[in-house]
Amino acid sequence: MIPWGDFLLHFVPEYMPRLLDGLRVTATLTATAFLLATSSGFVLGMLRREKRRLVATPVAAYVNGVRLVPLLIWLYIAYFGLPTIGITFDSFTAAAIALGFYGSAQVAEIVRAGFEAIDRGQSEAAMSIGLSYVQGVRLVLWPQAVRIVGVGLGNYLIWLLKDTALASTVAVFELMAAARQVVYETYVAFQTYLLAIVLYLVISVTLAHIVRNLERRWTRYVPVLS
Amino acid sequence: MGSYLSDLNQWRPYLWMGVVTTVTVTLTAIALALLVGTVIASLQVSRLRSIRIAARIYVESMRGIPVLGLLFLLFFGLPNLGIILSPFEAGVLGLGLSAGAYASEIIRAGILEVPRGVREAGAAIALPPLQVASLIVLPIALRKVLPPLTTLAVTVTKDSSMVSTIAVADLMLQTQNIASANLRGLEVYLTTAAVYVVLTIPLIVLGWSLERRFSYTTRVGALMRARRLLASAGFDSVRASRESET
Numbered sequence: 083m084i085p086w087g088d089f090l091l092h093f094v095p096e097y098m099p100r101l102l103d104g105l106r107v108t109a110t111l112t113a114t115a116f117l118l119a120t121s122s123g124f125v126l127g128m129l130r131r132e133k134r135r136l137v138a139t140p141v142a143a144y145v146n147g148v149r150l151v152p153l154l155i156w157l158y159i160a161y162f163g164l165p166t167i168g169i170t171f172d173s174f175t176a177a178a179i180a181l182g183f184y185g186s187a188q189v190a191e192i193v194r195a196g197f198e199a200i201d202r203g204q205s206e207a208a209m210s211i212g213l214s215y216v217q218g219v220r221l222v223l224w225p226q227a228v229r230i231v232g233v234g235l236g237n238y239l240i241w242l243l244k245d246t247a248l249a250s251t252v253a254v255f256e257l258m259a260a261a262r263q264v265v266y267e268t269y270v271a272f273q274t275y276l277l278a279i280v281l282y283l284v285i286s287v288t289l290a291h292i293v294r295n296l297e298r299r300w301t302r303y304v305p306v307l308s
Numbered sequence: 309m310g311s312y313l314s315d316l317n318q319w320r321p322y323l324w325m326g327v328v329t330t331v332t333v334t335l336t337a338i339a340l341a342l343l344v345g346t347v348i349a350s351l352q353v354s355r356l357r358s359i360r361i362a363a364r365i366y367v368e369s370m371r372g373i374p375v376l377g378l379l380f381l382l383f384f385g386l387p388n389l390g391i392i393l394s395p396f397e398a399g400v401l402g403l404g405l406s407a408g409a410y411a412s413e414i415i416r417a418g419i420l421e422v423p424r425g426v427r428e429a430g431a432a433i434a435l436p437p438l439q440v441a442s443l444i445v446l447p448i449a450l451r452k453v454l455p456p457l458t459t460l461a462v463t464v465t466k467d468s469s470m471v472s473t474i475a476v477a478d479l480m481l482q483t484q485n486i487a488s489a490n491l492r493g494l495e496v497y498l499t500t501a502a503v504y505v506v507l508t509i510p511l512i513v514l515g516w517s518l519e520r521r522f523s524y525t526t527r528v529g530a531l532m533r534a535r536r537l538l539a540s541a542g543f544d545s546v547r548a549s550r551e552s553e554t
Contacts, residue, residue, distance in 0.1 A: 083388035083389060147505065150462070150466070150504065150505045150508050150509075150512075151466070151501040151504050151505060152466040152467070152469035152470075152480070152504055153466070154469045154470060154472070154480060155469065155480070155483075155497055155500060155501050155504065158483075158484070158487075158493075158497050159493075159494065159497045159498070159501075162487060162493045162497070163487075163493040163494035163496075163497045163498070164494065165493070166491055166492060166493040166494050167494055240372075244372075244373065244374040244375075245374070246374075247374035247376040247377055248374075248376055248470070250376070251473060258374070258376060258377060258380070261380075262380070265384065270388070271380075271384040271385045271387070271388050272381065272385035272386065272388035272389060273385075273388075274385075275377060275380045275381040275384065275385045276381060276385065278377060279373045279374075279377040279378070279381060282372065282373050282374055282377060283369055283372040283373050286371075286372040286373070287368065287372050290368075290371075290372065
């Protein structure tokens with residue numbers, strides 16, 4: 083612990099760039115995992131709505147199975163487990179894959195919830211005017227679901243940002259790892275970790291503020307939510 | 309496959325020790341989270357604006373930071389201030405403080421669920437405030453609160469794996485030790501994944517059954533019960549209105 087004056091005047095200017103380097107990796111990892119999770123999660127979410135058992139059961143098992151296992155396990159499997167059967171990734175790729183895999187199940191649930199919030203009559207109406215399944219989803223259901231799904235994805239993004247901190251355990255040099263490195267060199271643990279946490283806090287509060295505004299604007303007329 | 313089973317037999321005592329620690333950490337953290345959640349929720353519905361804002365700041369900042377960061381701050385950071393916590397204490401404290409913020413949101417929603425009129429009716433028949441809370445507000449609020457709390461308990465169970473990073477010998481840390489001692493990492497981690505699923509399933513089943521029991525009765529059922537209670541306490545107009553309904 084160093085005096086707060088010294089901390090603010092000398093320590094922060096000297097070590098902040100290091101933390102910001104870490105933050106850059108955090109941002110890249112968050113963005114990569116977000117793209118992986120949303121693209122695969124969207125497909126899974128659509129399959130989850132399927133009524134045929136042959137499709138619905140395995141997808142439900144996947145979605146629930148993945149979500150019940152701690153993210154840390156998936157990270158370890160991707161980075162330490164897969165190499166034992168000959169599949170090796172560098173730490174960033176392994177972390178992105180694990181986060182994306184874990185997130186795909188969460189996004190699938192968000193997508194499913196978005197479509198479930200729409201009145202059944204809408205899809206029946208789409209069918210009865212002769213639209214195909216794809217047309218019905220694209221022209222009738224999706225424009226209504228997109229707002230609910232969008233808010234859900236915004237909240238997921240905030241979760242993901244915080245979850246990337248765990249990537250430090252598989253040697254990704256993101257914000258948490260950068261903070262740890264500074265602590266090893268300076269022994270100033272409390273203030274360094276506090277600084278790192280405040281960085282997370284600033285970003286997630288900003289994102290939460292944006293999501294809340296979108297939510298207010300977008301879901302004002304959604305019956306189940308208002 | 310035969311060798312997997314014999315290996316599993318070797319790992320079993322270590323995994324079992326890990327499970328015991330994980331369950332202990334999780335249950336203690338949930339207890340702490342309920343305590344923190346109740347206190348913060350009651351502060352959030354306080355009449356004083358400054359208290360409400362302070363509680364709000366607590367919730368927002370806990371929700372905005374990674375649990376891992378909080379664990380590091382408590383375990384590695386606090387010794388700088390002369391406060392030394394054991395790994396177990398730091399782990400439980402971190403998980404509990406974080407989950408407490410989420411619990412407070414759930415509990416607050418439960419408190420707000422109770423219509424003001426019901427509370428006023430309790431006061432009107434001269435029930436002491438403590439009895440208004442325990443006989444009227446709590447039974448109604450619990451129905452709203454319990455199902456989401458089981459979901460939170462599942463999250464805490466999964467998040468408890470993070471305490472392995474501050475040297476609590478939980479299921480996750482035991483698994484890492486086993487995995488680093490042989491070349492069968494994938495099998496060990498998949499085994500542990502299955503163990504975590506087994507640990508969370510009772511909570512999920514509990515959540516489902518609570519949800520099924522409470523969901524359609526939430527409003528009508530709880531109000532009816534509160535009315536019945538008021539009626540039996542001699543509140544005539546309620547009895548009259550109930551009889552006219554039936």
